[in-house]
Amino acid sequence: MTILRESETTGTAGTFLESARGGEAKTGELRQLPSITGADVGSGIDFKREAVTSASPIPIDILYQAREAGSKHFDQALRLLESASHHLSEARRADEASDRIGAASEILRFEELLQPLFECRAVGDGFANLVNTIHFGIANLGGEPLNRDQITVLWRIVRELALTPFLSFGDSLKIVRQLKKVGLCLNNSFITEWASEPSELVGKSVR
Amino acid sequence: LSEKAFVDTTILAEVLLKVGDSHEAAKRALGRYSKTLLPVYAIKEWKRGQFAKYVYIHNLLTITRSFSTTHGRLSKLFMRPRALSTAHEAMAAATLSLALPVSFAASDPDTELADRFRLAFKTLIYESWEERRSVASATVLDLECYREAGPRERANGELDISPRDCDGNRECCLATILRAKKDILLKLRDSVPLSGRQEDKNRKEVLRHLAVHTNRRFEREDCQKLGDAYFAIFAPDDADILTTNLKDHLPLATAIGKRAVAP
Numbered sequence: 001m002t003i004l005r006e007s008e009t010t011g012t013a014g015t016f017l018e019s020a021r022g023g024e025a026k027t028g029e030l031r032q033l034p035s036i037t038g039a040d041v042g043s044g045i046d047f048k049r050e051a052v053t054s055a056s057p058i059p060i061d062i063l064y065q066a067r068e069a070g071s072k073h074f075d076q077a078l079r080l081l082e083s084a085s086h087h088l089s090e091a092r093r094a095d096e097a098s099d100r101i102g103a104a105s106e107i108l109r110f111e112e113l114l115q116p117l118f119e120c121r122a123v124g125d126g127f128a129n130l131v132n133t134i135h136f137g138i139a140n141l142g143g144e145p146l147n148r149d150q151i152t153v154l155w156r157i158v159r160e161l162a163l164t165p166f167l168s169f170g171d172s173l174k175i176v177r178q179l180k181k182v183g184l185c186l187n188n189s190f191i192t193e194w195a196s197e198p199s200e201l202v203g204k205s206v207r
Numbered sequence: 208l209s210e211k212a213f214v215d216t217t218i219l220a221e222v223l224l225k226v227g228d229s230h231e232a233a234k235r236a237l238g239r240y241s242k243t244l245l246p247v248y249a250i251k252e253w254k255r256g257q258f259a260k261y262v263y264i265h266n267l268l269t270i271t272r273s274f275s276t277t278h279g280r281l282s283k284l285f286m287r288p289r290a291l292s293t294a295h296e297a298m299a300a301a302t303l304s305l306a307l308p309v310s311f312a313a314s315d316p317d318t319e320l321a322d323r324f325r326l327a328f329k330t331l332i333y334e335s336w337e338e339r340r341s342v343a344s345a346t347v348l349d350l351e352c353y354r355e356a357g358p359r360e361r362a363n364g365e366l367d368i369s370p371r372d373c374d375g376n377r378e379c380c381l382a383t384i385l386r387a388k389k390d391i392l393l394k395l396r397d398s399v400p401l402s403g404r405q406e407d408k409n410r411k412e413v414l415r416h417l418a419v420h421t422n423r424r425f426e427r428e429d430c431q432k433l434g435d436a437y438f439a440i441f442a443p444d445d446a447d448i449l450t451t452n453l454k455d456h457l458p459l460a461t462a463i464g465k466r467a468v469a470p
Contacts, residue, residue, distance in 0.1 A: 121322060128326055135303060170333075172330075189226055190295075190299060191324075192226055193295075194278075195224075195260055
């Protein structure tokens, strides 16, 4: 492992954190970083400001991930999430005012962002998994409009994701459960049939 | 309907990884009983069967990074008719279309589709594993020679679910219990239909070995061959065997005075 001198490391983590957390995380910790392939890397990597000022050098592999975070995918993801959050806020407002067309129009704008958001999946598997599950969940409604609970859960999740885009795959599963509770489910008949042999489809052999 | 249900593998598979009417019916059926018992044997069968299939598909998607290659290999493995194979590929894209179709302006739509389904399968794998012991009100009859190990991710992203089977270095932990039930074993053997199916032949043979050739070692493969007979033998007398596969379970259960019920 290559170790950089302290002079080469200070500042990078702070800048990245501020960017990832909208400038609120000056002394925060960096939890989950993406790899170049988008796969999860180890969790629980904690930066503390004290550590930066100490003599401990930061390994190059951690710095490399931080640089990745500044990639175009990350910037693009944050922009799209901000936009998604805006449309969901507007949809909530419209829904509360019983403006069904207004709410549906905002949801439409939100749906249009799901594809470009998925194209930013190099940010990490947790991020990609959430975007993908939301996409499946809405598609599985088969054209039914989202109800108030569903809009609110999406709004909350998208806002949270904008603050913590580097969540691990495991952490994304906890959020997938919230989506499932309001009827935004990942599973569908295509997946079931695609993964089944003919005998299973008629409820017979499971062996 | 009795108060208690002994849940078989088909119900577990239906609840954990299927959707639609049969899935809903299975959940409703479980809700009708005050007590539902899931034997670990059902978890073992489910893991070897449906669950392992999901893991295999996930790993194929991970390795090939291609939806069409994965799809082609699955079609051959599952011996799907050619027409159905083509339809599935189109359906995969259609299943994701929202207001706009999935953007095939993406640089590599095949890789993108593979990534989408890889993530979906990974989520279903982890979630179903997490939920397996919540399907029934109690999970019962642990198997001493079986380790209930969940999925683990390898460095290349593949999932590892080993061991799929029981420990093969020792005799099956059920052997002694089963040999003490000679009358039941013989009744069950006689109730297995002469259908010509390999599954039935295997079951008949293993029941005969257990009842008659008591010195023969009862291997883990024999335990697998018991299949539906396990549920007839181990279901409590006051419980219904709840299954979607009544055709196979009913003759076995009836032969020893037990009940099999479909959702």
